[in-house]
Amino acid sequence: xxVAISYPPILNRFGQKAMVSQNRNVQFFQKPTxxxxxxxxxxxxxxxxxxxxxxxxxxxxxxxxxxRWSDDLVRENPDVIVFESTTxxxxxxxxxxxxxxxxxxxxxxxxTGYHSMRRPEETLSKSPTDLVLRSNHIDFVLAxxxxxxxxxxxxxxxxEIEGLVIRMKNGNTRDTGHFRQVEPLEKSPLVDRDLVQWKxxxxxxxxxxxxxxxxxxxxxxxxMFGKCTFCRxxxxxxxxxxxxxxxxxxxxxxxxxDYGTKEIFDDSGVWYRGREAREFAQGIIxxxxxxxxxxxxxxxxxxYLDEKTIALLAKANFRFILIxxxxxxxxxxxxxxxxxxIQHVERCLSWMTKxxxxxxxxxxxxxxxxxQEQLDQTVSFVKDLMLRGxxxxxxxxxxxxxxxxxxxxxxxxxxxxxxxxxxxxxxSKLIVKTPIPHDSYYLAVRQxxxxxxxxxxxxxxxxxxxxxxxxxxxxxxxYGLRAIRRVRQHxxxxxxxxxxSDNKLEPAHAD
Amino acid sequence: xxxxxxxxxxxxxxxxxxxxxxxxxxxxxxxxxxxxxxFKLIIERGHLNFRAGQCVNLGLPNSAINRxxxxxxxxxxxxxxxxxxxxxDGDVSPALRKLNRGxxxxxxxxxxxxxxxxxxxxDRSYVFVATGTGIAPFHCFIRSIxxxxxxxxxxxxxxxxxxxxxxxxxxxxxxxxxxxxxxxFEGRVTDYLRQNPQGxxxxxxxxxxxxxxxxxxxILREQKVSGSNIITEVFF
Numbered sequence: 001x002x003v004a005i006s007y008p009p010i011l012n013r014f015g016q017k018a019m020v021s022q023n024r025n026v027q028f029f030q031k032p033t034x035x036x037x038x039x040x041x042x043x044x045x046x047x048x049x050x051x052x053x054x055x056x057x058x059x060x061x062x063x064x065x066x067x068r069w070s071d072d073l074v075r076e077n078p079d080v081i082v083f084e085s086t087t088x089x090x091x092x093x094x095x096x097x098x099x100x101x102x103x104x105x106x107x108x109x110x111x112t113g114y115h116s117m118r119r120p121e122e123t124l125s126k127s128p129t130d131l132v133l134r135s136n137h138i139d140f141v142l143a144x145x146x147x148x149x150x151x152x153x154x155x156x157x158x159x160e161i162e163g164l165v166i167r168m169k170n171g172n173t174r175d176t177g178h179f180r181q182v183e184p185l186e187k188s189p190l191v192d193r194d195l196v197q198w199k200x201x202x203x204x205x206x207x208x209x210x211x212x213x214x215x216x217x218x219x220x221x222x223x224m225f226g227k228c229t230f231c232r233x234x235x236x237x238x239x240x241x242x243x244x245x246x247x248x249x250x251x252x253x254x255x256x257x258d259y260g261t262k263e264i265f266d267d268s269g270v271w272y273r274g275r276e277a278r279e280f281a282q283g284i285i286x287x288x289x290x291x292x293x294x295x296x297x298x299x300x301x302x303x304y305l306d307e308k309t310i311a312l313l314a315k316a317n318f319r320f321i322l323i324x325x326x327x328x329x330x331x332x333x334x335x336x337x338x339x340x341x342i343q344h345v346e347r348c349l350s351w352m353t354k355x356x357x358x359x360x361x362x363x364x365x366x367x368x369x370x371x372q373e374q375l376d377q378t379v380s381f382v383k384d385l386m387l388r389g390x391x392x393x394x395x396x397x398x399x400x401x402x403x404x405x406x407x408x409x410x411x412x413x414x415x416x417x418x419x420x421x422x423x424x425x426x427x428s429k430l431i432v433k434t435p436i437p438h439d440s441y442y443l444a445v446r447q448x449x450x451x452x453x454x455x456x457x458x459x460x461x462x463x464x465x466x467x468x469x470x471x472x473x474x475x476x477x478x479y480g481l482r483a484i485r486r487v488r489q490h491x492x493x494x495x496x497x498x499x500x501s502d503n504k505l506e507p508a509h510a511d
Numbered sequence: 512x513x514x515x516x517x518x519x520x521x522x523x524x525x526x527x528x529x530x531x532x533x534x535x536x537x538x539x540x541x542x543x544x545x546x547x548x549x550f551k552l553i554i555e556r557g558h559l560n561f562r563a564g565q566c567v568n569l570g571l572p573n574s575a576i577n578r579x580x581x582x583x584x585x586x587x588x589x590x591x592x593x594x595x596x597x598x599x600d601g602d603v604s605p606a607l608r609k610l611n612r613g614x615x616x617x618x619x620x621x622x623x624x625x626x627x628x629x630x631x632x633x634d635r636s637y638v639f640v641a642t643g644t645g646i647a648p649f650h651c652f653i654r655s656i657x658x659x660x661x662x663x664x665x666x667x668x669x670x671x672x673x674x675x676x677x678x679x680x681x682x683x684x685x686x687x688x689x690x691x692x693x694x695x696f697e698g699r700v701t702d703y704l705r706q707n708p709q710g711x712x713x714x715x716x717x718x719x720x721x722x723x724x725x726x727x728x729x730i731l732r733e734q735k736v737s738g739s740n741i742i743t744e745v746f747f
Contacts, residue, residue, distance in 0.1 A: 162732075181724075236626075305576075339577075339620070339622060
C-alpha cells in the first residue's frame with residue numbers, strides 16, 4: 001500500500017507556522033524549529049521494511065505552502081494518510097480532512113496523537129476520518145494495521161487489533177478495546193534517516209549548539225515517571241516502554257560515523273537513569289563516540305541523576321540537559337505532581353554545571369491557582385539560578401490545558417477554562433481564570449527571558465570561558481547570538497496578549 | 512462504547528487534590544530482610560494518604576536523589592511498608608537497605624493510577640501477575656480491600672522470594688519459581704499462564720519487568736482476554 005505520514009503546514013493569522021515544541025506541543029513560531037517526529041519516523045521505516053510504499057510528507061520541514069502540500073498529496077493519491085493530532089490544531093485537521101476526503105475519496109484517513117486518542121468519537125463525528133488510533137505506539141499498531149487493511153477488504157468490520165476506533169461501512173463506529181500499554185521497543189526499527197529526509201530537521205532547532213543535529217529514537221516511551229498532571233505522558237492508560245541500551249548505542253554510532261551528526265538529542269519524556277544511564281555513557285566512551293565532536297542531550301527530572309552518573313555523562317560528551325522546573329513553590333509542585341522537592345534543585349543543577357553540562361530549565365506560568373507571591377517566588381528563584389550559572393538557558397511557556405490531560409480535565413471541572421475553542425489552546429495566551437490579572441504572568445515571562453540580557457548573566461558566561469571548554473566558547477559566540485533572536489521571538493509570542501482583557505474568551509462548560 | 516468501560520476499569524480518578532500530595536521526613540521504624548536481595552522497609556505513616564496501588568518517591572534526606580516505590584502496606588494501616596529489591600550498583604536501594612530504626616527518610620507522594628475501581632472493587636474477579644517485588648501493589652490491594660476475589664501469579668527466580676506468603680488467602684497465591692525447584696510451579700509465570708488459563712472475563716493487572724508484561728499480554732490476548740481488561744505498570 002502507499003502510506004503518507006503527513007504534516008500539513010499550518011499558518012496562523014500572524015503568518016506564523018505551527019511547529020512542534022516541548023513534549024510535542026504545538027506552538028506557532030515565525031522562526032522555524034523543525035523537530036523530527038521520531039515515533040512516526042519509526043512507523044514509516046517499519047512500513048517500508050514491510051514492503052509498503054511510504055511517503056514522508058512533512059509540509060513544514062519541506063517548506064511547502066498549504067496549497068502546494070495538499071496538491072502534492074492529492075497527486076500522490078495515497079491509500080492511507082496518517083495525521084498526528086493535538087488540541088490547538090484539531091479544527092484545522094478536521095477541515096483539512098473534509099477537504100482532502102472530497103479530493104481523495106478512496107484514501108483511508110487515520111488520526112493519531114494524544115488529543116484524538118482521548119476523544120476518538122469527537123474526531124470521527126467532526127470529520128470523515130476513517131479510523132482513530134488510540135495507542136501511543138503508532139509504529140507497532142501501523143505495522144500490524146496496514147498489512148491487515150492490505151489483505152482484508154472487509155477490515156472495518158473484522159479488524160481486532162487493539163486500540164482502534166473504526167468507522168464501519170454502515171457509519172457506526174467500532175472500538176477494538178484498550179491498546180497494549182507496553183511494547184518491546186527493540187522490535188521497532190530505528191528511524192531510516194534518509195526516508196525521513198533528516199537534513200530538513202538538522203539545523204533549525206534552537207537547542208542545537210552545533211549542526212547538523214538530530215533526534216535519536218527515544219529510549220523511553222513515553223515517560224518513566226508519568227505522573228505530572230499537565231503532561232500528556234500521564235494517565236492510567238499509559239505506562240512506559242524502554243529501548244535496550246545497546247540498540248540505542250548502535251543508532252548513535254551510525255548517526256555519528258555515517259551521518260556526521262554533531263548534536264544528538266533524545267526527546268524521551270525522561271531519559272535513562274541509574275544503571276542504564278551509566279551503561280549508555282560508558283558505551284559511548286567504549287565506542288570512542290565521545291571523541292568525535294558530537295554533543296549528546298536528553299530530558300530528565302530533578303532527583304533522577306546522581307553526581308557519579310552526571311560525571312560519567314560529561315566524560316561521554318553529553319551537554320544539553322533539559323529539565324522541567326515548572327515553578328518554585330511547593331503548592332504548585334504538589335498540585336502538578338512533579339515528584340521532586342524544591343530544596344534539592346540547586347544541588348542537582350550544581351552537579352551538572354560542575355562537570356560542564358548545560359542545564360536548560362523549562363518553566364511555566366499561569367496555573368489557575370498561581371498567586372502573585374508564587375509567581376514572584378518562581379521569577380526570583382529562576383533569576384538566582386541563571387545569574388549564578390547553575391542553569392545555562394531557559395524556556396518559559398504559558399501553562400495551557402491540552403489533550404485532556406489531568407490538568408485539562410481539572411480546569412474543566414473547576415470551571416476555570418475560559419474558552420471552548422480549541423484554536424485558543426495554542427499556548428499564545430492564558431485561557432484559564434487566575435487569581436491575579438493575566439498581565440502579571442506575561443510580565444513574569446518578560447522578566448525571565450530578560451535574564452539573558454542581564455549584565456551579571458553575561459559576565460557569568462564570560463567566566464565560563466576560563467574553563468576552556470569548547471562548548472562554553474560556542475555557547476557565548478555561536479549560540480548566544482542565535483538565542484538573542486529567539487528570546488525576542490519568545491517574548492513577542494508569549495506576551496502579545498498583554499494589556500488585553502482577561503475575560504474576552506467564551507466561557508467553557510464542563511461538558 | 513468501550514471507552515467508558517475502559518475509563519471505569521482503569522479508574523481514571525482525575526480529581527485533583529493537592530492536599531493528598533505529601534512531602535515530609537518520616538522516621539524509619541524497621542528494616543527486615545526477606546531474601547538475599549529483598550527487604551521490607553517500615554516507616555512511620557505520618558500524614559501520608561494514598562490509594563492502594565499508588566507509589567511514592569523515597570530518598571535519603573538531602574541526597575537529592577529519589578526513586579518511586581509502590582506502597583506495600585494497606586491503605587488503613589498505621590505504618591508504611593515498602594518491598595524493595597536492592598539493585599546492584601543502584602543509586603537509592605543500597606542506601607535504603609542500610610537504614611535502621613531511628614533514621615529518617617524523605618517521602619513525596621502519593622502518585623499514580625494503578626489502582627482498583629473506586630466503586631465496588633470486590634464485585635470483580637482479578638488476576639494479579641507480578642514478577643519479584645512487582646507484587647507490592649497487589650499486597651497493598653489485598654491488605655486494603657477485604658473480600659477481594661483474586662489470584663496472584665508471582666514469578667521469582669528463587670524459592671525464598673515468596674515474601675510473606677501467609678498474607679495471601681490460601682489457594683490464591685501461585686508461586687512460580689524459575690531457577691530452582693520449589694514453589695507451586697516450576698517455571699515462569701508465563702509458562703504457568705499458558706498451561707492454566709485464568710478466564711477471559713477476569714481483570715488482569717500486571718506489574719514487574721517489561722518482558723514479562725509483553726509476554727503475558729500476548730498470552731492473554733491469545734486466551735481471548737479483552738485488551739480493556741489488561742492493565743500494566745512496569746518497573747523497569
